[in-house]
Amino acid sequence: PPRARLLDCADFTDAARRVLPRDVWDFIAGGAGRERTLAANEAAFGSVRLRPRGLSAVGEPDTAIRVLGDRWGAPLGIAPLAYHELAHADGESGTAEAAGALGLPLVVSTFASQPLERIRAAAGTSTPLWLQLYCFRDQRVTDGLARRAADAGYQALVVTVDTPYMGRRLRDLRNDFRVPAHIRPANLEPDRQAPPGGATDTDSPSAHSRSAFCPDQDWTVVGRLRRLSGLPVLAKGVMTAQDTRAALSAGAAGIVVSNHGGRQLDGAPAALDALGEVVTAAEGRVPVFLDGGVRGGADAFVALALGATAVFVGRPVLYALAADGAPGVRRLLSLLCGELTDTMVFTGHRTVPSIDATAVEMPR
Numbered sequence: 622p623p624r625a626r627l628l629d630c631a632d633f634t635d636a637a638r639r640v641l642p643r644d645v646w647d648f649i650a651g652g653a654g655r656e657r658t659l660a661a662n663e664a665a666f667g668s669v670r671l672r673p674r675g676l677s678a679v680g681e682p683d684t685a686i687r688v689l690g691d692r693w694g695a696p697l698g699i700a701p702l703a704y705h706e707l708a709h710a711d712g713e714s715g716t717a718e719a720a721g722a723l724g725l726p727l728v729v730s731t732f733a734s735q736p737l738e739r740i741r742a743a744a745g746t747s748t749p750l751w752l753q754l755y756c757f758r759d760q761r762v763t764d765g766l767a768r769r770a771a772d773a774g775y776q777a778l779v780v781t782v783d784t785p786y787m788g789r790r791l792r793d794l795r796n797d798f799r800v801p802a803h804i805r806p807a808n809l810e811p812d813r814q815a816p817p818g819g820a821t822d823t824d825s826p827s828a829h830s831r832s833a834f835c836p837d838q839d840w841t842v843v844g845r846l847r848r849l850s851g852l853p854v855l856a857k858g859v860m861t862a863q864d865t866r867a868a869l870s871a872g873a874a875g876i877v878v879s880n881h882g883g884r885q886l887d888g889a890p891a892a893l894d895a896l897g898e899v900v901t902a903a904e905g906r907v908p909v910f911l912d913g914g915v916r917g918g919a920d921a922f923v924a925l926a927l928g929a930t931a932v933f934v935g936r937p938v939l940y941a942l943a944a945d946g947a948p949g950v951r952r953l954l955s956l957l958c959g960e961l962t963d964t965m966v967f968t969g970h971r972t973v974p975s976i977d978a979t980a981v982e983m984p985r
């Protein structure tokens with residue numbers, strides 16, 4: 622599609638739908654069960670109204686923030702997403718290059734299709750990279766990835782707490798979805814992914830998660846990863862005050878409010894609707910992030926107004942990559958930053974930390 626027509630997040634979605642094979646589109650776009658939580662994530666943003674302010678003399682707002690000692694160009698990052706090469710041959714290094722150009726952080730998935738070191742090099746020196754970890758039955762796999770990320774110059778680890786195994790994703794079951802043979806989890810050794818006798822084949826993500834992920838994991842993993850890597854460890858997939866307290870007790874350096882983009886527990890609330898409960902329970906002790914349903918700079922603004930330090934964007938990044946590789950992701954990210962800037966100007970906010978609940982109206 623002509624680049625000039627990519628003016629809104631939805632334009633990237635439409636472009637990706639046209640170019641991706643049907644089963645890959647379904648793998649990315651789909652959620653668990655009846656996809657109620659998937660739909661709720663985006664819908665939740667639609668019911669919040671922004672409060673315009675006039676003649677507020679904000680000039681050029683500053684979107685930059687500091688997180689765990691690093692500068693981010695805006696309170697927007699890229700959520701961990703498996704196999705960027707499914708969307709485009711540029712893969713994670715293309716995404717990293719785009720993130721690096723804007724000084725925005727990228728969370729690299731355990732199931733990245735390119736090596737951690739190559740992604741680090743593509744991002745450049747000034748952009749934060751975090752590594753997302755799933756907990757494997759074979760603890761050496763999880764721990765090895767954590768050490769490798771530290772050696773490669775990653776800034777933090779993100780443990781996904783909502784995935785003892787993958788949710789029931791009906792589109793993938795109906796399509797019998799398999800990751801094409803030329804796309805591999807580049808940072809996992811084939812012989813280490815499953816216990817002896819278990820399935821070793823990573824082609825079906827859901828079957829692989831059943832055999833390789835550890836459904837018995839508890840919160841002690843946070844402290845273990847912290848000690849062995851020396852990196853801050855965040856917990857991703859927290860939706861309740863109870864889990865917020867568990868994460869804090871375990872020593873988490875931050876929390877990502879997320880329902881995995883509606884791909885795990887269908888029937889869970891929208892991420893935005895869980896944000897307040899988590900922010901309250903965190904008592905300002907650690908930064909609280911959100912992912913799920915962010916489809917524009919104004920959505921990011923709403924999450925910030927309701928207490929998030931920053932937001933992560935998931936599917937739209939793969940759509941932008943599918944549409945136009947690394948330049949597509951760069952264009953999407955600058956679009957989101959531009960929309961956030963507009964929203965700050967029209968609501969009278971010069972800096973990100975000044976954005977608070979007085980800027981929005983909640984549904985009655």
Ligand code: FNR
Pocket residue numbers: 648649650662700701702703730731732753781857879880881882883884912913914915933934935936937
């Ligand atoms: C994901 N997500 C995810 N999360 C994670 O912790 N590790 C992973 O490897 C993946 N992989 C993955 C692949 C695909 C195709 C999707 C769509 C999602 C979940 C992701 O990090 C995030 O929570 C949601 O995608 C955020 O919601 P939106 O922005 O997609 O609505």
